[in-house]
Amino acid sequence: MTWRLGLPSSSSHALFGGLIGAMIAAVGVSGVEWKGVFDKIILPMIGSPVLGFLGAWVLMTGLTWLVRRRPQGPVNRWFRILQPFSAGFMAFSHGSNDAQKTMGIITLALVASGQIGTFAIPLWVKVACAIAMALGTYSGGWRIIHTLGSKVIKLDPIHGFAAETSAASVIQLATHFGFPVSTTHTITAAIMGVGSTQRLSAVRWGVAGNIVTAWLLTLPAAGLVGAGIYLAGEAIHAVLT
16 A cells, blocks of 8 residues: 555565464464564664664765765766766665565474474575565565655755665664664665755655654554454365365
8 A cells, every 4th residue: 555655665564563463363462472572673663764874964964974075967977977876775775675574484383383383484485585575676666766766855866875774774784683674764864864864855854754664554453454354364274174
């Protein structure tokens, strides 16, 4: 739904919400490790956008000072050359954090259903998640790209370089400590941080507000869908058996 609206919502929080909702429908609230939800999901959900915003603001401020006496044309050409490297860093960070969550859910299902005896991720799960993530990024992201690339602020190559580099650094830090953060939240906040170095009015805060609303609704909405699908599956199973 958020893709249809062109809003960059968090697939991570949708995944967490679906899992939590299904668990509550299955065994009740006692089946959820709420301390883990708070420590591993809620706190990083708040912290990663803040770090992304601040990191991008600091980096963009420094880059602006470095090129302050250079003509805009050559500066754009230099950063257009550099941006594929920052985009590659961002893509690598995305995969190193986001793909692991899906691998974990699939492996959890394999363990719960008795398909494997220990929580060890099979190679085919890793390959399948990598291919699915690559194909999804390749084929389905243009609406989101349009929103982040032109509707929040007008991005020049130097802005894209600063946002991608700072967001990727935050995600790598979170991955190192085992925090499943939202790549979407982090890069979106970084873009806002980059834009705010020009002037606060450079950021289209109305669009940003719509994005934040989607952030807040993603986890509970996915929880309701997850619970509904679990209950529907139970009802079908009862009829068939």
